[in-house]
Amino acid sequence: MTRQTTEQPESSRLRILKAAAQIAAERGYEGTTISRICERSGLPVSSVYWFYKDKDDLLAEVVLHSFTEWLADQPAWLSTPGVPLGExxxxxxxxxxxxxxxxxxxxxxxHMLSMERRETEPAGRVLFLQVRERVRADLARWFTESLDPAVVSSHPDLPDHLAMLIIVLTDGLFLADQMADIWDPDVFVDIIVVIVEKAVAVASS
Incomplete structure (x- = not known):
């Protein structure tokens, strides 16, 4: 099989990624099979293996593709001098x-892969943890730049701790939303901001 004989390769790749994501959400890692992905996407097995060496490689690409799309729509974590931290x-x-x-x-x-322990760690889990680390580093840098330098000097771990706090709280919000319709983003953002402001106030005292 060559790229010349592959009809609309990018369109086919996206169909495969979409099908794999849907099946993984419905059936978990073990229930996600190449045959089910082919059935859902309407593409032959040869198309899947043209793009990906195995299911593990495919799910890792689903994680990366989704994160890239999500990140492109997110506001930049840029410090704003003169604007209060909470604002x-x-x-x-x-x-x-x-x-x-x-x-x-x-x-x-x-999250699904992170809660499963396997003798051979899935590539998707490794990639997800790398994504989380990237987000943590970006948040920690933002807090370092936004906090009073004297506070950071006296509490050098504070930016990292606040970054992890944001990640943990938003993880919880995501999981809670999957289980029950309790979503009010403005309320939850206010709660997160109050917690961060309190932690900074304690460190500053």
Whole structure:
């Protein structure tokens, strides 16, 4: 099989990714099979193996593709001198938190893989943890730039701790939204901001 004989390769690849994401969400890692992906996408097995060496490679690409799409629609974590920390944080988080009910595949599949322990770690799980680390580093950098330098100097771990707090809380919001219709993004963002402001106030005292 060659690229010349592959009809609309990018369209086929996206159909495969969409089918794999849907099946993984419905059936989990074990229930996601190449045959089911082919049936759902309407493409032959040869098309799947043209793009991906195996199911593990495919699910890793689902995580990466979903994260890339989600990230492109997120506000940049840029410090805003002169603007109170809580106000800046609220402005950024409001947009990010509103995107969680859409259930980005990288979160859904990443959490699923993270809770499963296997002798050979799935590539998708490894990639998801790398994605989380990237987000943590971006958040920690933002807090380092946004907090009073004296506070950071006296509490050098504070930016990292606040970054992990944001990730843990938004993880919880995502999982809660999948289980029950309790979503009010403005309320949850306010709660997150209050917690962060309190933590900073304690560190500053």
């Amino acid at each position: 800046s944080l609220r402005a950024i988080l409001t947009r990010s938190v509103r995107s969680l009910p859409a259930a980005p595949e990288f979160l859904r599949i990443g």
